Amino acid sequence: MLxxxxxxxxxxxxxxxxxxxxxxxxxxxxxIIECVPAFGSLMVSLDPxxxxxxQLVAICREVISSGCADQxxxxxxxxxxxxxxxxxxPDLLDVSSETGLSQEEVITLHTAKPYLVYMIGFMPGYxxxxxxxxxxxxxxxxxxxxxxxxxSVAIAEQLxxxxxxxxxxxxxxxxxxxxxxxxxxxxxxxxxxxxxYVRFVPVGAEQYQALxxxxxxxxxxxxxxxxxxxxxx
Amino acid sequence: xxxxxxxxxxxxxxxxxxxxxYQRFGVPVSGAMxxxxxxxxxxxxxxDVQSAVLECTFTGPVLRFTEPALIAFTGCEAPLTLxxxxxxxxxxxxxxxxxxxxxxxxAMGCRGYLAVxxxxxxxxxxxxxxxxxxxxxxxxxxxxxxxxxxLPVGQAKTVAEPGRFATFAQRVTLPRETTSVRVxxxxxxxxxxxxxxxxxxxxxxxxxxxxxxxxxxxxxxxLSHKIKADILSGGIAPGSVQVPGHGQPIIMLADRQSIGxxxxxxxxxxxxxxxxxxxxxxxSVRFVPVSREEAVxxxxQLESLRDSKLHGPSPxxxxxxxxxxxxxxxDLQEFLGE
Numbered sequence: 037m038l039x040x041x042x043x044x045x046x047x048x049x050x051x052x053x054x055x056x057x058x059x060x061x062x063x064x065x066x067x068i069i070e071c072v073p074a075f076g077s078l079m080v081s082l083d084p085x086x087x088x089x090x091q092l093v094a095i096c097r098e099v100i101s102s103g104c105a106d107q108x109x110x111x112x113x114x115x116x117x118x119x120x121x122x123x124x125x126p127d128l129l130d131v132s133s134e135t136g137l138s139q140e141e142v143i144t145l146h147t148a149k150p151y152l153v154y155m156i157g158f159m160p161g162y163x164x165x166x167x168x169x170x171x172x173x174x175x176x177x178x179x180x181x182x183x184x185x186x187x188s189v190a191i192a193e194q195l196x197x198x199x200x201x202x203x204x205x206x207x208x209x210x211x212x213x214x215x216x217x218x219x220x221x222x223x224x225x226x227x228x229x230x231x232x233y234v235r236f237v238p239v240g241a242e243q244y245q246a247l248x249x250x251x252x253x254x255x256x257x258x259x260x261x262x263x264x265x266x267x268x269x
Numbered sequence: 270x271x272x273x274x275x276x277x278x279x280x281x282x283x284x285x286x287x288x289x290x291y292q293r294f295g296v297p298v299s300g301a302m303x304x305x306x307x308x309x310x311x312x313x314x315x316x317d318v319q320s321a322v323l324e325c326t327f328t329g330p331v332l333r334f335t336e337p338a339l340i341a342f343t344g345c346e347a348p349l350t351l352x353x354x355x356x357x358x359x360x361x362x363x364x365x366x367x368x369x370x371x372x373x374x375x376a377m378g379c380r381g382y383l384a385v386x387x388x389x390x391x392x393x394x395x396x397x398x399x400x401x402x403x404x405x406x407x408x409x410x411x412x413x414x415x416x417x418x419x420l421p422v423g424q425a426k427t428v429a430e431p432g433r434f435a436t437f438a439q440r441v442t443l444p445r446e447t448t449s450v451r452v453x454x455x456x457x458x459x460x461x462x463x464x465x466x467x468x469x470x471x472x473x474x475x476x477x478x479x480x481x482x483x484x485x486x487x488x489x490x491x492l493s494h495k496i497k498a499d500i501l502s503g504g505i506a507p508g509s510v511q512v513p514g515h516g517q518p519i520i521m522l523a524d525r526q527s528i529g530x531x532x533x534x535x536x537x538x539x540x541x542x543x544x545x546x547x548x549x550x551x552x553s554v555r556f557v558p559v560s561r562e563e564a565v566x567x568x569x570q571l572e573s574l575r576d577s578k579l580h581g582p583s584p585x586x587x588x589x590x591x592x593x594x595x596x597x598x599x600d601l602q603e604f605l606g607e
Contacts, residue, residue, distance in 0.1 A: 038456045043501050057293070072292045072504030074528055079504025081292075084539075084565045085572060157528030158502070160295040160404055164528075200295070201404065218295075220406060225395065226294045 037089060039096055042076040045166055045194060047269075049076040050154050054230050055104045056096065065095070073230060074155050075164070113150050113233045115259035116198065116213050118189050119244040120146075124212035127177075131191070131208055134174050142210065143238055145169045149268040150233035151196060161200030161218025161226040165234055167268030168196050180206030187212045189236065198234075200226075211236075214248040215258065233263050270336040270422045272385070277414035278330035278372065283389050284523075285321040288397035288407070292504065292527035299399035299407065302482060302523050302546035303380050306344035306441045308575050310384035313341035313361045315429025318575075320388030321398040323414070325381045329372020330414055332383075338364045338422065339386035339429055345378030345547060346443060360434035360581070378443040378547035390423035401524060403483070432582025439574060441543050447473055447553040450545050452510065452535040453564055457500060460532040461512070465492040469534055473553040474518060480550055482524040487554065491516035494532060502530040508537030508545070510556075522546060540567035 039056060042049040057071040057078050067086025072079040082092060120143045121128040132139045151165035158164075168191055176192045181204060184190075188199040190207035199205060200217040217227045228234065237259075239247065250256040284307065287300025301307035301324055308318040323330070329347055341361040342349050349356050350371045356362050358381075364370060372381055391398050391409050400408025409418055458466060474489035498514040505511070509521040511531040520537060521529065523546075537545055538559060548554065559567070590597045 038503065038506075040456075040503075045501060070290045070292060072527060074503035075501045077501070077503040079506065081289075081504075081506065084561075085569055089561060089565075155502075155528065156293065157295045157504075158526050160406075162295050164502070203403075220394065223395075224294055225291070225296065230293075 037080045037082060037092060039078045039080065039100075040076065041078075045075055045154075047152055047154075047166070050152070050166075051231075052100065052104055053078045056099055059099050059105070060096070063095075065092070068092075072157070074157065075166075110262040110264065111231055111233055112260050113235050113263050114228060115235050115237050116189075116215055117239040117243070117247055118147075118211040118213050118236050119239055119241060120189075120211035125189070125210040127190075127208035128210045131172070131174055131210060135171055137171065142172065145172055146191070146196065146210065147236045147238055149266055150235045150263060151268045153228050153230050153232045153234060155230050156226055156228065159199075159201055159203050160220070161228075163198055163200075163217065163226075163228045163234065165196045165198075166194065168194050169268070170194075174208055176206040177208065180204055184209065185212070186216075186218075187214060189213060211238075214244060214251055215256070216251065227258065233267060270334075270338065270387070272338075272420040272422060273333040273335065274330060274414050274416055274418040274420065275333055275369065276331040276416055277418065278325050279328040280326040281330045281414040282324050282400035282402065282412075283321050283391050283408035283420070284324045284399045285397055286319050286399075287523065288395050288399055288401070291395050295527050296395060296404070296406070297401055297524050297527060298507070299401045299482075299523050300397070301382065301399075303344055303382065303441060303543040305543035305571060305575055306380070307382045307384075309359070309435055309439065309441075309579075310341050310343040310382040311388075312575075312579060313343070313359070313429070313433050313435065314339045314384045314386040315425065315427040316384055316386060316388050320384065320423075321391065322385075323383040323389060323420075325372055325383065327379050328374045329381050329383075331369060331371045332420075333369045334364045334366060336366050339425070339431060340364055340370065340383060341433075342372065342381055342383050343435070344381040344441060345375035347375045347381050348373035357434070359440050361429060361431050363431040378441070379549045380547055385422050386425035386429060387423040390421040403524065430582060433579050434581045435579055439577060439579070441547065444544055444548045444552055447555060448544065448548065449557045450541045450554045451538045451559045451564065451567065452508075452556045453538060453561060454535050454558055455533070456536075457532040458534055460494055460496070460498075460500070461534050462493045462495055465494070465516075466534070468492060469518070470556050470558050473555055475553045476548050476550050478550045482522060484522050484525055485520040485545070485548070487518045487520065489517070492518065492534060498531055500530060500532050502528045505529045505533070506536055508539065508542050509533045510535045510537065520545065538564040538567060540564065540571045543571075
């Protein structure tokens with residue numbers, strides 16, 4: 037079953053998606069296998085021999101009409117250090133020329149405000165981050181790369197994201213983070229959660245290497261703090 | 270106990286009923302493609318239907334058993350031999366310690382399921398033993414079997430008898446050159462032209478060679494979108510028929526990604542996924558639209574068939590025939606059911 041709140045990118049719709057997912061999970065209805073929250077829709081995987089589809093629609097309608105739960109604590113901002121450009125950001129130059137901005141301006145705009153994690157998906161641990169500055173909007177590659185290294189920070193259209201595992205991909209790569217986003221042996225297996233915010237922080241080559249060493253030695257702790265001030269929209 | 274892999278076959282992986290509850294982290298479900306055959310294989314050896322089995326593709330593996338075991342092979346039609354002697358599929362067999370089981374090339378269908386009493390006992394990762402090769406997750410080191418591998422087998426909880434078998438009616442339907450596959454329209458059928466919806470259910474679509482556990486890329490008349498093929502990305506149900514801008518449908522299967530951005534014209538019903546997953550490149554599908562009620566009824570029928578009583582061991586009679594100077598032993602087995 038697919039519950040659709042909207043077909044355009046909208047943070048309020050996204051909040052309603054995650055709110056419904058959380059409430060359905062707590063209700064532990066029989067025959068509900070799992071919830072897959074996305075930008076503006078929630079897919080509910082169900083066993084139709086246990087849970088009647090029409091009855092579930094009625095339950096969802098009731099839950100939605102009762103409104104969104106209060107968020108309580110402010111959302112968490114997770115800092116993601118990024119080494120921009122060079123071999124780690126092979127598309128930075130193209131993005132700069134296509135947008136008419138200097139490489140420094142691209143980096144400044146990309147790191148200016150925290151981005152909302154709309155959802156995790158497509159590949160294990162991949163965060164879809166919304167609210168990219170319109171001036172940075174560039175189309176996907178016409179011919180996707182067959183291999184994009186894990187940690188690549190990318191932009192496409194109105195989104196930015198981080199490749200969490202090595203995979204093919206068509207987004208434009210502007211930098212890379214040494215921070216692992218997908219940790220299969222942990223529960224949950226991802227660094228970020230929907231509703232969190234990501235703040236990209238530019239780092240130099242030396243700092244990047246130092247971070248890599250810390251991560252390899254399990255000494256790295258991600259920088260996080262409660263959200264305040266303006267966010268990317 | 271364990272199984273030594275002499276030859277991994279073309280693409281053999283450990284699968285169970287899938288990794289559930291992790292799509293929200295981007296981790297695909299995986300699991301057996303033909304869940305029906307996998308479940309019956311387990312029932313034939315007395316396992317729980319959720320137990321992990323070996324899924325082989327086109328050409329199966331050659332395996333040596335270090336200890337006695339009860340096994341059953343289901344799914345595609347492929348020659349099965351035990352120490353070189355042909356044995357029947359869809360029937361449980363006792364394998365002696367040191368015996369070698371070989372699964373040959375599939376003649377009909379393309380995926381075979383080997384269950385062993387006690388289940389394949391590779392580590393549980395995120396609640397499942399299923400192998401997701403692209404993500405190097407689950408199964409045996411997250412990959413397909415190769416020669417030299419050793420597969421751990423769990424302790425059997427119940428002792429099933431050898432010779433238990435499934436009748437023809439209890440076996441998965443294997444696809445022919447053109448096979449009808451039932452679909453429900455949606456969830457984004459409104460993004461397609463009325464003409465595209467007509468074509469979709471009246472033309473034949475061929476399974477291309479670019480088809481695997483992730484999805485089947487189909488080839489046939491182009492399906493046109495009203496405005497665009499892209500949607501705001503969302504969850505994908507198993508059997509979803511997504512249509513990118515090129516207008517050729519792709520049916521999303523066990524290893525599908527958790528989120529997709531193409532409009533989905535229809536969804537193959539759960540009851541027909543085992544049949545679809547046995548289709549080989551070159552074979553054709555005719556999509557037949559059904560209502561949600563029909564889809565649920567079909568699933569209920571398939572599940573009750575899956576759980577129906579298995580027979581056996583059937584009575585056997587042995588006698589000898591003299592042919593010239595040769596004395597030939599004949600082993601007759603009465604076949605119940607059909």
